[in-house]
Amino acid sequence: MFSLESLTTLVQDWLNKTFPPAIALLFEFVIVGVLAIALFAALGLVLVIMERKVAAWIQIRLGPNRVGPKGMFQSAADTVKLIMKEGLTPDGADKFLFNLAPFIVMMVAMLVLAPIGFAKGFHIWDINIGVLYVSAISSVSVIGILMAGWSSNNKYSLLGAMRSGAQMVSYELSVGLSVLSIIVLTGSLNINDIVLSQQNGWWLFKAHIPAVISFVVFIIAVTAETNRAPFDLSEAESELTAGFHTEYSGMKFALFFLAEYINIFIVCAIGATLFLGGWMPFHIGNWEAFNHIMDYIPSFLWFFGKTFFLIFLIMWFRWTFPRLRVDQLLNLEWKYLLPISMVNLIVMTLVAIQGWHF
Amino acid sequence: MSAASIIFYLIATFILGTGVLAVTTRKIFRASIWLLFSLIGIAALYFWMQLEFLAAVQIIVYVGGIVVLIIFSIFLTIKSGDEMPKPIFIRSIFAALAVLFGTGFVVRLISLYTFKPNSTTVFNLNVNQIGTQMLDTKNYGYLLPFELISMLLLAAMIGCIVIAMKSKDKDATTFQNSIQ
Amino acid sequence: MFIVDYFKDVYGAMKSLLVGMNRTGYYFTHHKEIITEEYPDNRDTLKLPERFRGEVVMAHDENNEHACTGCSACELACPNGTIKIINKFDISPEGKKKKAIDTFVYHLELCTMCGLCVDACPTGAINMANTFEHSVFNRGLLTKRLNKPDSKLKAGVE
Numbered sequence: 244m245f246s247l248e249s250l251t252t253l254v255q256d257w258l259n260k261t262f263p264p265a266i267a268l269l270f271e272f273v274i275v276g277v278l279a280i281a282l283f284a285a286l287g288l289v290l291v292i293m294e295r296k297v298a299a300w301i302q303i304r305l306g307p308n309r310v311g312p313k314g315m316f317q318s319a320a321d322t323v324k325l326i327m328k329e330g331l332t333p334d335g336a337d338k339f340l341f342n343l344a345p346f347i348v349m350m351v352a353m354l355v356l357a358p359i360g361f362a363k364g365f366h367i368w369d370i371n372i373g374v375l376y377v378s379a380i381s382s383v384s385v386i387g388i389l390m391a392g393w394s395s396n397n398k399y400s401l402l403g404a405m406r407s408g409a410q411m412v413s414y415e416l417s418v419g420l421s422v423l424s425i426i427v428l429t430g431s432l433n434i435n436d437i438v439l440s441q442q443n444g445w446w447l448f449k450a451h452i453p454a455v456i457s458f459v460v461f462i463i464a465v466t467a468e469t470n471r472a473p474f475d476l477s478e479a480e481s482e483l484t485a486g487f488h489t490e491y492s493g494m495k496f497a498l499f500f501l502a503e504y505i506n507i508f509i510v511c512a513i514g515a516t517l518f519l520g521g522w523m524p525f526h527i528g529n530w531e532a533f534n535h536i537m538d539y540i541p542s543f544l545w546f547f548g549k550t551f552f553l554i555f556l557i558m559w560f561r562w563t564f565p566r567l568r569v570d571q572l573l574n575l576e577w578k579y580l581l582p583i584s585m586v587n588l589i590v591m592t593l594v595a596i597q598g599w600h601f
Numbered sequence: 602m603s604a605a606s607i608i609f610y611l612i613a614t615f616i617l618g619t620g621v622l623a624v625t626t627r628k629i630f631r632a633s634i635w636l637l638f639s640l641i642g643i644a645a646l647y648f649w650m651q652l653e654f655l656a657a658v659q660i661i662v663y664v665g666g667i668v669v670l671i672i673f674s675i676f677l678t679i680k681s682g683d684e685m686p687k688p689i690f691i692r693s694i695f696a697a698l699a700v701l702f703g704t705g706f707v708v709r710l711i712s713l714y715t716f717k718p719n720s721t722t723v724f725n726l727n728v729n730q731i732g733t734q735m736l737d738t739k740n741y742g743y744l745l746p747f748e749l750i751s752m753l754l755l756a757a758m759i760g761c762i763v764i765a766m767k768s769k770d771k772d773a774t775t776f777q778n779s780i781q
Numbered sequence: 782m783f784i785v786d787y788f789k790d791v792y793g794a795m796k797s798l799l800v801g802m803n804r805t806g807y808y809f810t811h812h813k814e815i816i817t818e819e820y821p822d823n824r825d826t827l828k829l830p831e832r833f834r835g836e837v838v839m840a841h842d843e844n845n846e847h848a849c850t851g852c853s854a855c856e857l858a859c860p861n862g863t864i865k866i867i868n869k870f871d872i873s874p875e876g877k878k879k880k881a882i883d884t885f886v887y888h889l890e891l892c893t894m895c896g897l898c899v900d901a902c903p904t905g906a907i908n909m910a911n912t913f914e915h916s917v918f919n920r921g922l923l924t925k926r927l928n929k930p931d932s933k934l935k936a937g938v939e
Contacts, residue, residue: 265604301805305817340634372653372728379657382665386637389672393630405676412669432728459795560798563805579791 248364275367279356283505290504291318293551294558301562322497330493333396340394345491345498347387352505354380359512360434362522362543373434374422377513378415381468384506385411388470388477391499392487403486406569407470407477413576414474417464420584421457424591425517428600438521443528445520450600453591458518460584465510466557467572469503473564474572507554515549522546605649612649616642627684630675637668654728834894834909837864837887839927846935847928849906851882858901863891881934885927889915904938 254274258267292307292315299306307314332338358373360366370376385408392404426432428450429440440446447454467474478486488499515521522542526534567575594600616639623635640663647656688696735744808814818827829835841847853866869883899908907927917923 297809300809300812300815303808303814303816305815305819337628337631340631370653372657375657375661375728376653379660379665382661383641385669386634386664386672389669389676390634393672393676401676405673408669408673412665415665430729559805559809560802563801564798579794583791 248362251365279353279367282356283353283501286508287501287504288318288322290508290554291321291500293554294504297555297558298562301559325497326494328493330495331490333490335396336490337394337396340390341490342495344387344391344394345495345502347390348384348502349498349505351380351384351387352502352509355509356505358434359509360438360516360521361546362541365543366434369433369435372432374426374432374437374513374517377509378419378422381506381509382411382415384502388487391491395487395490397490399483399485399489400487403477403479403483403489407487410470410474410476410572411468413573414464414467414580417460417576417580417584418468420581420588421461421464422513422517424453424457424584424588427588427592427595434516434521437516438523441520441523441526443526445518445523445525447518450591450594453587453594454518456587457584457591458514460580460587461514461518462553462556464576464580465514466561467576469506469510471503471507471557472561473566475566476569476572479566507557508550511550511553511557512546514553515546519549519553520545521549608649609646612642612645616646627687629678629685630672633668633671633675636671637664640664640668654731829911829913831911833911833913834896835912836889836894836910836915837892837898837907837927838910839885839907841929841932842935845929845932847906847932848904848935848938849882849885849928850904850934850938851880852903854901854903855898855907858897860895860897861891861893863888863893864898882928887925887927888923889925890920890923 255267255271258270261267262270295317296306296314298304307317310316310320332341355377357368358366358370358376360369388407388411389404392400392402392407395401425437425446428446429437431437431440441449443449447458470477476486477483478488483489488496491499522545524534524537524540524542524545526537619635619638619642623632623639626632626635640659644656644659644664647653647659734741737743820827839847839849851866851868853868856864856866865886865888866882867884867886868880870878871881873879894909896909915923
């Protein structure tokens with residue numbers, strides 16, 4: 244079976260043989276950094292064209308179809324346009340914070356990438372507290388948004404940032420609780436352990452209804468946390484022009500835009516890891532023959548397949564539902580999602596203690 | 602000097618530098634952002650010490666919670682964008698004296714303490730152990746019940762304040778009505 | 782009961798979620814229903830609805846005859862002065878003077894395609910055509926003469 248683990252050990256062995264250890268380590272840093280940036284660029288291009296195509300097909304349109312075959316190079320053309328544009332800084336803005344904000348948002352998105360397992364034995368940092376680390380770091384990105392909104396010196400930006408802050412802080416709770424309900428089952432925060440615990444079936448199927456409920460809560464809350472429609476109050480075009488990034492243009496705007504898509508990828512990767520088994524192939528209990536056949540599909544294909552399925556799910560309901568009002572948004576979180584996920588967590592704990600799951 | 606100590610001094614400089622900036626800047630929003638960086642630096646220090654759990658908790662509680670709360674309260678004030686006036690000269694003298702005294706006190710304490718490297722036990726903090734300790738009923742246990750009771754006490758205190766406030770509130774409304 | 786309402790709400794929300802996503806999912810998988818017209822490419826097969834109002838035209842039959850009597854009802858009906866009727870007096874074989882149209886001036890650049898002129902016409906001489914590619918390089922080209930040169934009034938139309 245083809246595995247990326249052998250590739251990484253090969254590279255590491257070669258580096259250690261040819262260079263002294265300190266320099267080899269430095270080279271590894273550089274390689275990982277370049278790979279992460281390349282992944283970001285590729286993801287940005289792919290997800291933007293995917294979003295536009297999905298939106299078009301759902302709305303019975305054709306979507307972009309002029310640049311390249313079936314319009315596949317549209318996002319590359321858009322990127323070139325954004326690079327060419329001037330990055331304006333408004334006169335009344337707090338210039339230092341204004342220019343810092345997009346980088347904070349981007350850096351947070353990059354940091355969260357570290358513990359995600361892309362394939363069997365292929366991750367940047369196998370950290371002991373993987374899931375906790377992800378939720379900790381991703382809570383910093385709200386600061387970047389608040390910073391952008393405040394420093395633009397614009398009422399729309401400030402309002403958008405306030406809304407975004409309130410929304411992200413409150414929806415973080417239900418994300419945390421639905422993640423916890425899976426942690427209760429695995430007994431570990433390490434992402435690798437969580438994936439390995441799904442050797443004989445994914446948690447979504449193994450833990451019955453509670454897992455399904457927490458999956459639904461997770462998907463809804465995660466959509467709200469990444470500020471996407473139907474929860475895109477922070478950049479509601481009809482009310483706030485573009486919310487916290489109204490004043491941004493050129494590459495600085497592109498960084499916000501890219502960070503949004505990277506965040507979607509990351510939350511979907513976490514969702515795929517927790518509920519759909521990450522890179523673990525589709526296994527059913529003790530059906531050895533079936534499991535062996537599934538193992539022939541490389542693990543990174545499984546991971547990206549599941550992640551893109553979740554991304555598609557989120558896009559699907561982005562283009563299905565209209566935007567919520569602010570009070571409806573907060574009602575949904577505090578009256579529905581939070582109590583439901585709390586009760587669900589207790590039920591899940593009961594399931595885990597009694598061993599009712601498969 | 603090894604790479605680890607170079608990184609330590611870099612992080613320490615970062616924490617101290619942003620901390621000084623936080624208290625010297627005259628824009629209140631910038632002060633909160635410098636405070637944020639200082640707290641992130643402390644989290645980085647925990648990561649440097651390989652205490653990942655503590656670092657993550659530091660980020661969740663201080664960066665994601667308290668600084669966001671501070672920023673929100675700054676947003677709700679009117680003059681969040683203006684520069685604050687320069688402090689009065691006599692006040693800054695007293696502030697400098699307080700800083701000097703504080704620094705001297707801390708330096709004295711540190712110089713009295715003899716740091717012994719204890720390489721005998723490997724300090725390995727596991728999340729599972731923390732969880733078990735929290736719900737333990739033996740020695741050093743009962744941590745989670747203790748926290749829950751403190752939450753309950755906090756709720757009771759807030760409730761007391763709300764009840765005590767009520768009559769005053771009514772007075773305020775009657776006062777307003779009499780003005781009208 | 783509060784708790785019953787609460788669960789009813791949750792159930793209703795989930796149901797409407799699924800109904801909505803079912804609909805959009807149907808459209809997502811059925812590309813034949815796409816209604817986008819790829820306009821310049823499908824010029825040959827383009828079909829416009831019959832009642833689409835592109836511009837005012839005057840119908841002429843094969844003998845170069847039209848039905849306009851020059852009554853200028855359309856000129857009066859037009860809300861923004863698009864139509865200008867210039868009349869002449871034909872002398873009939875009996876020697877009687879008869880009013881007839883000389884030039885039907887139509888300013889396309891002023892027209893809002895409201896169709897009031899067509900409604901006002903007592904003889905049905907003018908109607909709205911389906912054409913819509915009106916852009917030209919010179920504004921003067923938009924001022925049109927609707928009756929063809931040497932055209933006559935159809936016999937029997939009063």
